[in-house]
Amino acid sequence: MLQRQKGIILRSARTGEADRILTLLLEDNRSLPLRYHGIRASQKRSQLAIQPGNLVEVVYYEKSEAPVLSIKELSLLQEFQIPPTYDNLQKLAAILALVQASAHGDAPGLFSLCTGALEALQEQVNPTGPGQTAHPNNNASVRPPSGASPPTNAATGAAPSGNNVRHPSETHTVFLDLLAFLIVRIYKIQGLLASPERCSRCETPLWKENSWPPEDMQPSSWILPNLEFLCPRCSLLENRRAQLADTGHALWIYLAFGQRFHRFRDALGSLNGLKFPAASGVEGSARPNHPSTVDESGRPDTGAGQIDSPEILQPNTAGLLVQCIQDFLGNLKELRIYSD
Numbered sequence: 196m197l198q199r200q201k202g203i204i205l206r207s208a209r210t211g212e213a214d215r216i217l218t219l220l221l222e223d224n225r226s227l228p229l230r231y232h233g234i235r236a237s238q239k240r241s242q243l244a245i246q247p248g249n250l251v252e253v254v255y256y257e258k259s260e261a262p263v264l265s266i267k268e269l270s271l272l273q274e275f276q277i278p279p280t281y282d283n284l285q286k287l288a289a290i291l292a293l294v295q296a297s298a299h300g301d302a303p304g305l306f307s308l309c310t311g312a313l314e315a316l317q318e319q320v321n322p323t324g325p326g327q328t329a330h331p332n333n334n335a336s337v338r339p340p341s342g343a344s345p346p347t348n349a350a351t352g353a354a355p356s357g358n359n360v361r362h363p364s365e366t367h368t369v370f371l372d373l374l375a376f377l378i379v380r381i382y383k384i385q386g387l388l389a390s391p392e393r394c395s396r397c398e399t400p401l402w403k404e405n406s407w408p409p410e411d412m413q414p415s416s417w418i419l420p421n422l423e424f425l426c427p428r429c430s431l432l433e434n435r436r437a438q439l440a441d442t443g444h445a446l447w448i449y450l451a452f453g454q455r456f457h458r459f460r461d462a463l464g465s466l467n468g469l470k471f472p473a474a475s476g477v478e479g480s481a482r483p484n485h486p487s488t489v490d491e492s493g494r495p496d497t498g499a500g501q502i503d504s505p506e507i508l509q510p511n512t513a514g515l516l517v518q519c520i521q522d523f524l525g526n527l528k529e530l531r532i533y534s535d
């Protein structure tokens with residue numbers, strides 16, 4: 196019986212004399228290997244159409260007894276504009292490897308997550324190119340799961356997310372955020388993510404949920420590689436007092452959990468440079484600058500002996516998430532350069 200479906204090519208491997216096995220993530224969220232007979236010897240059919248990352252439409256024979264099904268027709272629907280530099284191809288490979296490793300069992304939403312990630316990558320690697328489309332500032336898009344309402348970056352002075360050529364280190368950070376965002380969503384799809392804003396044992400909120408920026412943040416300990424956190428009391432009970440740290444990691448995951456990537460980035464931007472309030476209740480200094488510009492230089496002004504309060508965001512949440520997912524999916528060589 197013939198089937199027709201859209202799919203993203205996750206992998207393309209040579210086989211036999213002139214064939215390829217294409218692993219596709221189909222729009223019904225299944226991952227399927229399909230044999231494309233004679234493609235490597237074909238003059239008529241496009242070799243460009245079968246590049247990993249492309250969105251294609253396939254017609255294939257569905258036969259229950261065949262170990263690998265055969266492609267009858269394949270047509271290119273969309274080629275994401277990723278300039279083929281070494282760095283860009285590494286990024287593309289990381290996304291596709293991550294999606295392929297998580298495409299088993301029931302994975303509702305994985306196909307749209309994958310296409311969304313490829314669109315975001317395309318936008319990142321073409322900051323001034325014609326493929327750049329400004330994201331609509333859509334207030335109807337998904338918001339964080341609580342009543343808190345992060346301001347957009349217009350209010351913070353953070354760098355706008357398009358139209359400017361980025362510095363290489365910023366490009367790396369933006370991609371790492373995308374990769375880690377994808378990881379949080381994969382945890383969610385696989386049913387491994389509960390409520391990062393609450394203690395996973397006693398369900399005490401880790402910060403006040405109806406304020407933005409978050410108030411009354413408690414320290415917590417992260418139960419790696421799960422995306423779960425313990426409040427100070429439960430950390431003590433479970434002998435994890437030494438791992439108690441601030442709750443920036445939980446907040447990062449919470450923000451990625453409930454909104455689109457662009458709004459998530461805006462929310463992160465609005466937290467850059469914000470500090471935890473001091474223990475005495477003194478308001479923390481809100482300095483909406485890039486983290487690299489707000490370090491020790493502020494210390495002499497605060498007076499001798501006063502301990503500088505930590506910034507809300509931690510620098511390494513994304514890298515830790517890349518490590519975490521590999522505990523579940525196995526060590527993926529495409530992700531190694533992105534873990535801490």
Ligand SMILES: [Zn+2]
Binds near residue numbers: 429
């Ligand atoms: Zn607790």
